[in-house]
Amino acid sequence: MKTTIKKWGINAEGIGYLHHKPVFIKGALPDEVVSFTLEKEMPRYSIGHLQSILKESPRRRKSPCAYADQCDGCALMHVDYKGQCLMKMQILKQTLAKYAGYRGKINPIIKNESVLGYRNSCKMPVKQVDGKIRLGMYKAESNTFVSIPRCIVHQKSLEQTRQMLESIFNTYSMQAYDFQTESGLRTVVIKEFEEKIQVILVTGQDTLDAEMLKEISQLEQVVSIWQSIKTDNSVDIYGKEMRLLYGQKTMELHLDDLVLQLLPRSFFQLNTRQAYRLYHYVKDLIQPCDVLVEAYSGIGAMSLMLAKKAKKVIGIEYIEDAVQNANENAQRNHLKHVSFVCEDAGKALRDMKETIDALVVDPPRAGLDALMKEVILKKQPNQIVYVSCNPSTLAKDLKQLQEVYQIKSVQPFDMFSQTQHVESVVLMAKKEVK
Numbered sequence: 188m189k190t191t192i193k194k195w196g197i198n199a200e201g202i203g204y205l206h207h208k209p210v211f212i213k214g215a216l217p218d219e220v221v222s223f224t225l226e227k228e229m230p231r232y233s234i235g236h237l238q239s240i241l242k243e244s245p246r247r248r249k250s251p252c253a254y255a256d257q258c259d260g261c262a263l264m265h266v267d268y269k270g271q272c273l274m275k276m277q278i279l280k281q282t283l284a285k286y287a288g289y290r291g292k293i294n295p296i297i298k299n300e301s302v303l304g305y306r307n308s309c310k311m312p313v314k315q316v317d318g319k320i321r322l323g324m325y326k327a328e329s330n331t332f333v334s335i336p337r338c339i340v341h342q343k344s345l346e347q348t349r350q351m352l353e354s355i356f357n358t359y360s361m362q363a364y365d366f367q368t369e370s371g372l373r374t375v376v377i378k379e380f381e382e383k384i385q386v387i388l389v390t391g392q393d394t395l396d397a398e399m400l401k402e403i404s405q406l407e408q409v410v411s412i413w414q415s416i417k418t419d420n421s422v423d424i425y426g427k428e429m430r431l432l433y434g435q436k437t438m439e440l441h442l443d444d445l446v447l448q449l450l451p452r453s454f455f456q457l458n459t460r461q462a463y464r465l466y467h468y469v470k471d472l473i474q475p476c477d478v479l480v481e482a483y484s485g486i487g488a489m490s491l492m493l494a495k496k497a498k499k500v501i502g503i504e505y506i507e508d509a510v511q512n513a514n515e516n517a518q519r520n521h522l523k524h525v526s527f528v529c530e531d532a533g534k535a536l537r538d539m540k541e542t543i544d545a546l547v548v549d550p551p552r553a554g555l556d557a558l559m560k561e562v563i564l565k566k567q568p569n570q571i572v573y574v575s576c577n578p579s580t581l582a583k584d585l586k587q588l589q590e591v592y593q594i595k596s597v598q599p600f601d602m603f604s605q606t607q608h609v610e611s612v613v614l615m616a617k618k619e620v621k
């Protein structure tokens with residue numbers, strides 16, 4: 188079968204049509220003519236399997252990653268950077284129009300200066316492949332493990348450390364996790380900030396080899412090793428127990444004149460440089476006010492960057508370690524008017540006594556929950572800045588918030604180059620009552 192690809196799908200598939208029904212074809216790009224076989228037929232769409240490209244898009248390139256065909260991590264490796272930015276703009280525009288009815292201006296995407304080697308952290312599952320320990324990933328929506336010998340979106344030293352760790356694990360005959368014996372290595376998490384590296388080994392009930400730990404501690408830039416014991420099947424990557432095996436407890440990171448600390452469980456944006464630009468962008472949007480709240484505040488980086496914009500700043504976050512970091516970060520930077528509460532964002536906002544002038548929300552991919560939206564529409568802060576990493580949930584949330592708010596600006600950022608993901612900042616102000 189043959190079709191011309193008309194547009195992008197949200198997961199970077201090309202969308203063509205067969206008898207007026209959309210066909211999603213992974214690997215095909217807009218404007219290409221492709222031949223495909225039908226993989227799955229649903230009532231409203233079909234899934235096609237790309238066979239050959241009969242007319243190639245000028246945006247297609249040879250993938251710079253040797254593992255792109257096996258790894259699902261970066262859906263746009265075969266698209267040049269101009270094409271990637273066009274894809275993100277189109278997806279955002281299409282999604283905001285479809286779900287939020289917004290057809291206004293979208294600013295040009297703020298590009299990533301380092302389109303490779305930008306990721307400051309990785310979380311990689313571990314498996315035994317041909318008797319050797321391998322770090323890799325699971326293919327999307329499947330249990331298929333793919334070992335990744337080299338990843339080019341990781342920061343260079345992060346990636347070097349990852350490869351050396353894999354080799355050390357094999358030297359010491361470390362085993363991948365076994366659910367029967369509840370022992371072995373499950374996941375390896377590595378984070379790098381300012382040329383310092385934190386290693387977190389998620390394992391069963393293992394006592395780790397002292398010589399192996401010594402060798403890891405001697406790797407260049409490694410400043411701490413943690414072990415997290417996890418024997419359950421919960422979605423949380425870490426177990427309840429987190430032991431510091433070597434080095435310093437927190438990682439440090441500087442943004443302008445702020446010093447920020449991070450514990451292993453605390454979230455920080457994956458692309459440090461773009462996060463910094465995004466925080467500055469949000470800072471410029473916020474009008475000076477009395478009370479500013481940031482919901483989903485992580486270690487408080489954005490709240491602290493926004494400190495000068497309000498007489499009182501309150502951050503809300505439900506991970507205890509992140510809140511501890513955030514409050515210590517506020518103290519350490521002598522920002523007495525900034526504080527953080529550990530609570531579900533919607534509940535904490537509901538229970539807040541203060542009149543909120545400006546609200547910044549930076550939720551996870553699932554977007555705002557029902558309580559959060561209900562509370563926002565009830566409390567009606569004058570200004571809202573919505574930072575989103577998922578256009579679909581952003582658009583659905585905006586649809587509801589537009590009962591009271593008007594969208595003033597939409598600014599996409601490319602935080603995750605080579606992938607289909609797009610970060611957006613939407614400024615909203617209360618509609619004038621006529």
Ligand SMILES: C[S@@+](CC[C@H](N)C(=O)[O-])C[C@H]1O[C@@H](n2cnc3c(N)ncnc32)[C@H](O)[C@@H]1O
Nearest residue numbers: 454456483484485504505506531532549550551
């Ligand atoms: C996208 S991150 C944003 C973090 C922060 N704004 C930053 O720039 O580093 C989302 C944060 O929301 C937190 N979170 C997720 N669901 C939450 C909830 N229901 N209530 C409070 N915090 C939540 C996560 O732990 C994570 O730190």
